[in-house]
Amino acid sequence: MKKFLIILILILIPVKSFGLIEVDITRGNLNPLPIAVSPLSIDEESRKNFQNILKKKNIGSEISLIVENNLKVSGLFNPLNKDAFLQEPDIANLKPRFEDWNLIKAQALITGKVSYVEEKLRVEFRLWDVLAGKEMMALAFTTVPNNWRRVGHIITDKVYERLTGERGYFDTRIIYVAEEGPKTQRVKKLAIMDQDGANNKFLTLGNELVLTPRFNPTSQMVTYLSYFRNLPRVYLLDIETGTQEVVGDFPGMTFAPRFSPDGKKIIMSFAKDGNSEIYTMDLENRIVEKITNHPSIDTSPSYSPDGKFISFNSDRSGYQQIYVMKSDGSNVKRISFGKGIYGTPVWSPRGDLIAFTKLHKGKFYIGVMRTDGSGERLLTENFYQEAPSWSPNGRVLIFYRETKTDSKGKGFSAKLWSIDLTGYNERQVPTPTDGSDPSWSSLLSN
Amino acid sequence: MNRSIVISSVLHLFVIFLTAMSLPFLAKKPIDLPPIVSVELIQITEKTNIPFAPKAKKIIEKVKEKEKKLVSEQAPPKKVKKIKPDAVPMPEDKVKKVEKIKEDKQNPEKIDNEVKQVSEFEKEELFDPNNIAALIDKSKESKAETLKKNPDLSQDQNKNFENTGLSLSEEDALKAQIFGCWSIPLGLPYNENLLVRIKLELKPDGSVINSEILDHARMNKPGQGFYKVLAESALRAIKLCQPLRVPSTGYERWKELQLNFDAREMLEG
Numbered sequence: 193m194k195k196f197l198i199i200l201i202l203i204l205i206p207v208k209s210f211g212l213i214e215v216d217i218t219r220g221n222l223n224p225l226p227i228a229v230s231p232l233s234i235d236e237e238s239r240k241n242f243q244n245i246l247k248k249k250n251i252g253s254e255i256s257l258i259v260e261n262n263l264k265v266s267g268l269f270n271p272l273n274k275d276a277f278l279q280e281p282d283i284a285n286l287k288p289r290f291e292d293w294n295l296i297k298a299q300a301l302i303t304g305k306v307s308y309v310e311e312k313l314r315v316e317f318r319l320w321d322v323l324a325g326k327e328m329m330a331l332a333f334t335t336v337p338n339n340w341r342r343v344g345h346i347i348t349d350k351v352y353e354r355l356t357g358e359r360g361y362f363d364t365r366i367i368y369v370a371e372e373g374p375k376t377q378r379v380k381k382l383a384i385m386d387q388d389g390a391n392n393k394f395l396t397l398g399n400e401l402v403l404t405p406r407f408n409p410t411s412q413m414v415t416y417l418s419y420f421r422n423l424p425r426v427y428l429l430d431i432e433t434g435t436q437e438v439v440g441d442f443p444g445m446t447f448a449p450r451f452s453p454d455g456k457k458i459i460m461s462f463a464k465d466g467n468s469e470i471y472t473m474d475l476e477n478r479i480v481e482k483i484t485n486h487p488s489i490d491t492s493p494s495y496s497p498d499g500k501f502i503s504f505n506s507d508r509s510g511y512q513q514i515y516v517m518k519s520d521g522s523n524v525k526r527i528s529f530g531k532g533i534y535g536t537p538v539w540s541p542r543g544d545l546i547a548f549t550k551l552h553k554g555k556f557y558i559g560v561m562r563t564d565g566s567g568e569r570l571l572t573e574n575f576y577q578e579a580p581s582w583s584p585n586g587r588v589l590i591f592y593r594e595t596k597t598d599s600k601g602k603g604f605s606a607k608l609w610s611i612d613l614t615g616y617n618e619r620q621v622p623t624p625t626d627g628s629d630p631s632w633s634s635l636l637s638n
Numbered sequence: 639m640n641r642s643i644v645i646s647s648v649l650h651l652f653v654i655f656l657t658a659m660s661l662p663f664l665a666k667k668p669i670d671l672p673p674i675v676s677v678e679l680i681q682i683t684e685k686t687n688i689p690f691a692p693k694a695k696k697i698i699e700k701v702k703e704k705e706k707k708l709v710s711e712q713a714p715p716k717k718v719k720k721i722k723p724d725a726v727p728m729p730e731d732k733v734k735k736v737e738k739i740k741e742d743k744q745n746p747e748k749i750d751n752e753v754k755q756v757s758e759f760e761k762e763e764l765f766d767p768n769n770i771a772a773l774i775d776k777s778k779e780s781k782a783e784t785l786k787k788n789p790d791l792s793q794d795q796n797k798n799f800e801n802t803g804l805s806l807s808e809e810d811a812l813k814a815q816i817f818g819c820w821s822i823p824l825g826l827p828y829n830e831n832l833l834v835r836i837k838l839e840l841k842p843d844g845s846v847i848n849s850e851i852l853d854h855a856r857m858n859k860p861g862q863g864f865y866k867v868l869a870e871s872a873l874r875a876i877k878l879c880q881p882l883r884v885p886s887t888g889y890e891r892w893k894e895l896q897l898n899f900d901a902r903e904m905l906e907g
Contacts, residue, residue: 212837212896213803215812218903220820220875268824299821299874321870323877328870357867358825587825614824 222614224270225355228298228322229260231274232315233282238308245337252281252306255315258344259302259351261388262362265610266352266588267617272298285318290325298322302351313337317347319354329354341390346637361583362387365633366590367405367414368608370394371626375597375604382416384431387632389622395429404579404629408451411633415439415449415458426460428475440478448492453499459483461491461504470504470521483521494546495519496539496563503527503537503546503563514548516563527565532557536579539563541634542586545613549578549591558591558611571615584634588612590621592628804892808885815883820875822901823867834869834899836876842889844881849873852896872899 232252234242242251263269277284278292285303293301304317316332331350333343342363349360370383380402382395396402396418403424405416414429426439426449439449442462449460452472459472470483470493484490488508495502503516514528514537528534532552539546543563550557550570556577559570577593590610597604606628608621621630804812826832835852851869856862876882876897884892 212894213892214896214898215804215809216898216900217813217816217820217872217875218900219813219817220822220871220901220904221818222824222904223821225821299878321874323874324870355867356823356825357864585825 224268225299226270226272226297227263227300227302227351228272228277228293228296229256229263229274230277230279230284230301230303231256231281232304232306232317233280233285234306238306241308242306242313242337246340248340251313251337251340252304255306255340255344255347256302256304258341258388259348262345262348263351265388265619267612267614268352268356272296288320288322290320290322293320293322300328300351300355302347304347309334311337313340313343315343315347319351341386342637345386345388349635349637358587359585359635361585361588361632361635363635363637364584365411365636366608366621366630367395367407367633368592368623368627368630369402369405370623371606371628372398382414382429383623383625383627385623392624395431395434404448406450406631407633408455409453409634410455411636413451413455414631415451417447417449426458439475440473440480450494452495453497459493459495459502461493470502483519484517484524485521490515492536494538497541497543501539501563503539505535505537514546514561514565516546527563528561528568529565530568538580538582540582540586541584545586547580547582547589549580558589560589560613569615571611571613572609572618577609579629581631583610583632590630590632592630594628804885811883815879816875816897819879820899821871822904823871824905826864826868826901826905830864832865832868832901834865834872836869836872836897836899838876838882838895838897840882840884840893840895842893844884846876846880846882849876868899868901872897875899 231250232255234250234252239250239252243249248254260271263271276296278295279289281303282305284301285305288301288303299322301320301322302317303320304315307314312334313336314332314334316330318327319329320326321328329350331347333346335343345363348362352358352360352362364387365384366387367382367384370381372379379398381398382402382405383392384395385392395414401419403417405414407414412431414431416427416429417424418427419425420438424445424447425442426446427436428439429436439458444462444464447461447463447468449458451458456476457472457474459470461468462471467487468489468491469485470490471480472483473480483493483502484504484506486506486508488506489512490504490506490508493502493504500519501516502519503514505512506515507513508515509526512533512535513526514534515524515526517524527546528548530550530552532550534548534550536549537546538548540560545560546563547558547560550559555573556575557570558572558577558580559568561568571589574593575596577591580589580591582589588610589612590608592606593609594606595603606626608623608627608630609618610621611618621627837850837852838846839848841847851857851873853865856865857869858866884895
């Protein structure tokens with residue numbers, strides 16, 4: 193009878209595990225993380241030495257300003273006002289009083305120290321988790337004093353990676369076409385600068401028109417278009433040595449050159465008898481291979497980061513749309529189906545998205561879609577803008593935007609802008625002159 | 639001979655009856671979607687709140703009369719809900735043993751997770767199934783009626799209660815608070831399985847005594863950088879949110895709490 197009772201109870205009670213109360217947190221805020229960047233401390237002797245070499249009064253605070261600016265521009269961090277800091281930089285670097293930093297609502301804290309060691313710049317920095325009250329990271333660099341800006345960028349990259357989980361993009365450079373003069377007589381030069389607009393340098397003299405510069409994967413070489421006797425030709429430029437060369441000599445017009453992900457090939461479009469097709473050229477043996485074969489205009493090719501696919505735009509459906517094919521030219525698939533004209537597809541370094549320019553009802557948009565064409569998102573809309581280029585971590589796009597010319601032919605300008613994938617963090621990238629056709633390098637410090 | 643056949647058939651019928659009664663309950667489980675319930679609840683409160691609006695009193699009074707039936711249908715399960723935690727414990731020993739044996743056999747893995755939790759709190763939690771059983775016996779008739787008329791609602795409410803231990807509004811208050819504190823690291827990949835489970839020990843005022851990441855080993859494994867970043871952001875959110883907005887009553891229920899942080903939904907959109 194007892195057994196029977198037990199069995200009865202067993203049947204009657206539906207067995208469930210009564211563990212902990214569980215609450216699923218599936219949403220959070222996307223507000224920038226409040227972070228305090230304490231000026232890097234420096235002893236008096238080092239300070240004087242650096243003042244002589246670099247003509248900067250306090251190199252410690254200059255470096256921390258670079259870090260602060262980078263973090264702010266990323267849109268993911270909110271660097272707090274230094275006036276609110278309660279602790280001196282040198283003491284904070286030894287052991288921060290977390291209550292003080294908590295008081296000003298900082299969630300992370302960067303401290304550090306600069307010193308002059310054997311004519312070199314030595315920078316150490318620490319990243320602290322204020323809420324947990326512990327050190328998250330500590331690193332030190334030694335470099336020539338002139339590299340002080342790069343040290344700031346590298347620190348930002350490390351902090352960014354530690355706090356967001358993805359690689360940074362601050363120790364990078366941007367190559368672009370610097371423009372000056374009235375719209376009808378523009379002087380165009382190749383220019384290169386740091387990602388934040390500093391260290392601007394012109395690479396060509398401006399005698400010939402230059403277009404569409406693109407970095408190779410190591411960011412040592414640039415391929416670009418330059419006009420020679422009114423015909424555009426593809427050039428290669430070594431940034432360190434300054435040597436230039438023409439890539440092959442084609443009888444027709446070549447456009448939109450770009451490196452393959454391994455840097456061994458250049459992919460471009462080449463127009464002959466009014467029909468534009470996509471070609472690749474092996475840089476070692478200069479063998480040219482035809483990839484597409486279609487009576488329509490195929491142009492703007494861009495490799496996927498694994499080199500297995502190519503995206504390009506084509507008007508084979510009647511309007512210009514974006515297509516994806518295998519790198520040997522087979523299996524061509526149209527991926528853009530929205531209203532309007534799509535162009536300049538660029539594959540993200542992360543491989544998950546393709547950025548593009550879209551023209552619809554007289555407006556230009558920069559947008560992204562997944563590589564199968566789904567999930568199209570337009571990030572920004574304007575009178576005229578195009579040519580997006582990805583940051584090396586695939587989070588930010590740089591592009592250029594032109595303003596309208598008024599009836600007197602004035603008011604025209606071309607500026608570089610950046611926008612991140614959220615579509616909210618849009619900023620102008622400072623350049624000394626007007627600029628267009630930007631291309632973002634890969635991370636320099638690896 | 640005849641007797642044993644009769645006994646056998648009666649027993650068989652009894653077993654068939656039991657399975658028929660209990661199986662549909664199990665089978666319906668996956669169909670119930672919690673979001674739908676919350677919407678329904680909001681609508682109900684809206685309806686019941688309307689009578690206090692000055693304008694349409696008369697019309698609404700008529701509606702109210704009609705709705706009275708509805709309200710009465712919805713009321714019983716709520717009452718049942720309240721009775722459960724306060725109900726008198728059953729004779730425990732036998733049942734407890736049975737429970738333990740069953741768990742041993744069926745879920746050998748689970749024990750690892752729950753070893754730490756076999757505290758008094760845990761034991762008290764174990765009484766609940768018995769209480770429910772007791773209630774089922776007592777309130778079979780009334781419950782059967784409500785089940786017939788409004789099966790979805792009552793089952794959902796029960797289910798919600800049993801699984802979370804917090805009512806919808808209590809849970810929502812806590813969620814809303816943590817949503818506000820949690821800065822999601824935007825660089826995380828959305829296509830990876832990144833779920834951070836954190837066990838909390840709470841004081842009655844909602845401040846956190848101890849927080850523990852349940853997959854702690856994953857934190858320092860190579861190649862799990864994203865997991866670490868997410869886990870740290872979750873811990874920061876909890877620290878920032880202190881004291882947590884917990885219900886003012888029933889400390890025993892929620893003095894240990896597990897939060898599951900999942901950013902996929904946000905990162906995809």
